[in-house]
Amino acid sequence: xxxxxxxxxxxxxxxxxxxxxxxxxxxxxFIAFFGLVFPxxxxxxLLGILISRxxxxxxxxxxxPITFAALxxxxxxKAGVINIxxxxxxxxxxxxxxxxxxxxxxxxxxLGLPAIWIGFFAGVLASLVFSLIFAVVCIRFKAxxxxxxxxxxxxxxxxxxxxxxxxxxxxxxxxxxTTLGTWTIPVLSDIPFFGAFFDAGPAVYxxxxxxxxxxxxxxxxxxxxxxxxxxxxxxxxxxxxVDVSRVRYAGVLLSGFLSGIGGSAxxxxxxxxxxxxxxxxxxxxxxxxxxxxxxxxxxLGAFGASFLFAGLEAVQIRLQQVxxxxxxxxxxxxxxxxxxxxxxxxxxxxxxxxxAGEHYDTGEDNR
Amino acid sequence: MSAAxxxxxxLRRLVNASTVERILISFAALFMAVVVxxxxxxxxxxxxxxxxxxxxxxxLGFCYxxxxxxxxxxxxxxxxxxxxxxxxxxxxxxxxxxFGFALTLKETTLLIFTGLSVAVAFRAGLFNIxxxxxxxxxxxxxxxxxxxxxxxxxxxxxxxxxxIPLSIFVGAFVGGVYGAIPGALKAYADANEVITTIMLxxxxxxxxxxxxxxxxxxxxxxxxxxxxxxxxxxxxxxAFPKGGDFSLLALAFGLGLxxxxxxxxxxxxxxxxxxxSGEQPEAAEYGGVDAKRTTVTSMxxxxxxxxxGGAIWVLMVMGKWQAGVPSLGxxxxxxxxxxxxxxxxIVPAALLFGTLKSGSLxxxxxxxxxxxxxxxxxxxxxxxxxxxxxxxMIGSSISLETDDDAVATDGGRSLLxxxxx
Numbered sequence: 210x211x212x213x214x215x216x217x218x219x220x221x222x223x224x225x226x227x228x229x230x231x232x233x234x235x236x237x238x239f240i241a242f243f244g245l246v247f248p249x250x251x252x253x254x255l256l257g258i259l260i261s262r263x264x265x266x267x268x269x270x271x272x273x274p275i276t277f278a279a280l281x282x283x284x285x286x287k288a289g290v291i292n293i294x295x296x297x298x299x300x301x302x303x304x305x306x307x308x309x310x311x312x313x314x315x316x317x318x319x320l321g322l323p324a325i326w327i328g329f330f331a332g333v334l335a336s337l338v339f340s341l342i343f344a345v346v347c348i349r350f351k352a353x354x355x356x357x358x359x360x361x362x363x364x365x366x367x368x369x370x371x372x373x374x375x376x377x378x379x380x381x382x383x384x385x386x387t388t389l390g391t392w393t394i395p396v397l398s399d400i401p402f403f404g405a406f407f408d409a410g411p412a413v414y415x416x417x418x419x420x421x422x423x424x425x426x427x428x429x430x431x432x433x434x435x436x437x438x439x440x441x442x443x444x445x446x447x448x449x450x451v452d453v454s455r456v457r458y459a460g461v462l463l464s465g466f467l468s469g470i471g472g473s474a475x476x477x478x479x480x481x482x483x484x485x486x487x488x489x490x491x492x493x494x495x496x497x498x499x500x501x502x503x504x505x506x507x508x509l510g511a512f513g514a515s516f517l518f519a520g521l522e523a524v525q526i527r528l529q530q531v532x533x534x535x536x537x538x539x540x541x542x543x544x545x546x547x548x549x550x551x552x553x554x555x556x557x558x559x560x561x562x563x564x565a566g567e568h569y570d571t572g573e574d575n576r
Numbered sequence: 577m578s579a580a581x582x583x584x585x586x587l588r589r590l591v592n593a594s595t596v597e598r599i600l601i602s603f604a605a606l607f608m609a610v611v612v613x614x615x616x617x618x619x620x621x622x623x624x625x626x627x628x629x630x631x632x633x634x635x636l637g638f639c640y641x642x643x644x645x646x647x648x649x650x651x652x653x654x655x656x657x658x659x660x661x662x663x664x665x666x667x668x669x670x671x672x673x674x675f676g677f678a679l680t681l682k683e684t685t686l687l688i689f690t691g692l693s694v695a696v697a698f699r700a701g702l703f704n705i706x707x708x709x710x711x712x713x714x715x716x717x718x719x720x721x722x723x724x725x726x727x728x729x730x731x732x733x734x735x736x737x738x739x740i741p742l743s744i745f746v747g748a749f750v751g752g753v754y755g756a757i758p759g760a761l762k763a764y765a766d767a768n769e770v771i772t773t774i775m776l777x778x779x780x781x782x783x784x785x786x787x788x789x790x791x792x793x794x795x796x797x798x799x800x801x802x803x804x805x806x807x808x809x810x811x812x813x814x815a816f817p818k819g820g821d822f823s824l825l826a827l828a829f830g831l832g833l834x835x836x837x838x839x840x841x842x843x844x845x846x847x848x849x850x851x852x853s854g855e856q857p858e859a860a861e862y863g864g865v866d867a868k869r870t871t872v873t874s875m876x877x878x879x880x881x882x883x884x885g886g887a888i889w890v891l892m893v894m895g896k897w898q899a900g901v902p903s904l905g906x907x908x909x910x911x912x913x914x915x916x917x918x919x920x921x922i923v924p925a926a927l928l929f930g931t932l933k934s935g936s937l938x939x940x941x942x943x944x945x946x947x948x949x950x951x952x953x954x955x956x957x958x959x960x961x962x963x964x965x966x967x968x969m970i971g972s973s974i975s976l977e978t979d980d981d982a983v984a985t986d987g988g989r990s991l992l993x994x995x996x997x
Binding site: 350361363367502547553 | 616620623703705761765767768770771772774775776778779781782783785786789790900906909910913945946948949950951952953954955956958959961962963965966969
């Protein structure tokens with residue numbers, strides 16, 4: 210592909226994103242205009258929701274699982290392994306976090322760690338174990354990554370309600386009675402609207418650190434270079450003496466680690482795991498995939514997209530609480546999913562890493 | 577090479593693997609899934625609480641005995657031909673036309689449709705995860721169409737002969753259109769069909785729920801469901817007990833579709849286009865196949881088969897549409913993967929998975945192991961079928977023992993095995 214076409218491609222992608230950004234601003238201005246002109250209309254209510262601090266704070270909270278899964282997805286796919294099982298990693302970590310906390314006992318502390326934090330790390334560990342299995346299956350046994358990813362999702366989707374039924378007699382766990390709570394930073398949290406950034410759950414702060422950290426690791430460190438090379442040109446990486454398989458294992462395990470944080474934060478933020486139908490994760494892992502595609506594999510962009518989806522969700526939840534509208538909740542709940550499809554259709558032509566989805570044979574391990 | 581091409585090359589490899597090898601891999605995968613499932617059952621038996629241990633291993637008591645679980649499962653799926661308590665004895669009162677076996681065949685019939693649906697898409701190189709959504713909307717369309725048309729038809733056999741085929745057709749059409757959406761998004765906007773179909777599953781469930789709860793709800797019912805259809809407009813059980821909700825007619829229809837899909841895929845030029853665009857997209861383009869049109873058409877076809885599955889679910893099982901549609905679409909993925917995407921392979925795969933699903937009810941009742949176990953097995957089967965290399969490695973490591981000796985003695989041939997393409 211010549212440089213000219215690459216530039217052209219980049220331009221079209223940019224224009225898609227620019228279009229969406231302009232579109233979002235236009236929608237907001239539209240709502241703001243009508244909201245200010247007609248203070249008694251639905252637009253005013255919408256504007257009120259959009260600029261309220263509690264919407265921002267719930268958008269941040271809802272963005273946590275999506276963002277962490279998206280960051281994980283970036284590392285795995287940049288390394289050359291398409292991890293479509295992010296949803297499964299979120300499910301298994303969400304469930305493990307709650308059940309561990311419940312088994313230890315919510316009030317107990319071990320070695321100075323409260324049970325809920327042990328549960329948190331147990332969730333991360335469960336996700337790591339699942340991602341390790343996924344990595345072995347994909348890298349060592351050369352399974353098709355898409356089918357193996359689906360398997361990870363379906364196993365978690367079966368295992369979590371199964372285990373919950375064994376322990377509790379129903380697919381939902383009991384509420385453990387505690388949550389991760391909120392960490393409030395004095396003074397800063399008093400800022401109107403943006404104070405929500407400083408009055409949030411611990412996972413929100415983790416997210417705000419993890420996003421720039423991921424960007425830094427991916428773009429400014431030797432490890433990040435290896436990850437990117439492993440997905441773009443594994444042969445070159447092999448030639449300079451780096452073990453491609455090991456880099457890919459690292460990428461997938463990192464996706465397990467990050468998704469685990471997202472899943473644990475999701476369930477422990479509520480204190481309960483809900484296992485009905487698609488479980489409480491409810492497609493967040495798949496939305497995360499779209500978020501990082503939309504963000505063009507850039508952690509900052511992926512965070513932006515996750516925040517957009519989470520913001521839609523937050524607005525949607527608030528809209529349900531506004532009385533007097535005949536729109537059924539279930540219909541409003543489809544808005545994020547529809548947005549995902551529209552965005553995917555607009556940015557579908559993202560350039561994925563050259564060697565993603567392929568097995569890499571060093572020619573040595575064929576024993 | 578893009579991800580889609582990579583996925584296609586894997587599908588191609590799966591298709592190209594010899595039939596015998598594929599059957600072996602399916603059985604090996606099934607065996608491994610059952611073994612891992614047994615371990616999970618055993619471990620969860622440590623966590624569960626019970627009065628007396630069902631089995632004792634290494635001095636530890638376990639609440640569940642995996643062997644008993646599988647025995648109860650198969651026995652229950654067949655309606656209890658064996659008396660498990662008194663070893664080796666057949667049940668003299670066993671009748672093949674029983675309730676448990678009807679449940680098994682009911683699940684089998686439904687899974688044949690969803691399995692075919694996923695298989696058609698897979699053969700075209702498309703991962704249609706959206707059979708579930710296509711089934712939900714197809715089912716709803718069938719239920720609503722039958723409900724509104726029934727009053728204009730004569731009741732009885734004649735009315736049923738007109739109404740049932742028509743409502744199945746409507747279900748197929750709606751499922752097909754809903755399947756064509758991700759097909760068109762894939763063909764014309766390059767949107768990954770795995771993601772779009774999964775998103776469309778969520779949307780279908782919500783939209784169907786709203787439509788029924790707001791507009792078409794049965795006023796006499798506490799749950800979200802449509803008004804039941806008259807008996808003559810549904811597929812009634814012929815020889816099997818009524819509660820089993822299994823109609824031999826539906827099974828015959830499913831088997832007919834298996835042959836039809838096989839014929840379409842293997843014997844017609846459309847099927848050839850569909851397969852080549854799945855297996856060798858470049859060659860298909862070169863040979864003048866309109867890949868975009870083929871993508872949309874195959875997704876329509878796949879969705880239509882899912883819609884038929886939904887129609888049969890309404891007409892044979894429920895007699896109405898009810899919220900909380902079972903995950904037949906996802907099970908269809910397992911069925912087709914187990915069948916190696918071969919239409920004829922889908923029949924035994926569906927029977928096997930139908931056995932698991934129906935037997936799981938007996939397991940929950942008889943041993944206390946939650947029926948969600950089937951969900952775990954579903955994922956495990958897919959995982960193991962996805963890694964043929966695993967079984968090849970095991971296979972070659974067993975035969976390699978002797979090969980190593982051969983290399984040592986004549987020193988000539990090396991690097992045996994381990995070659996995957």
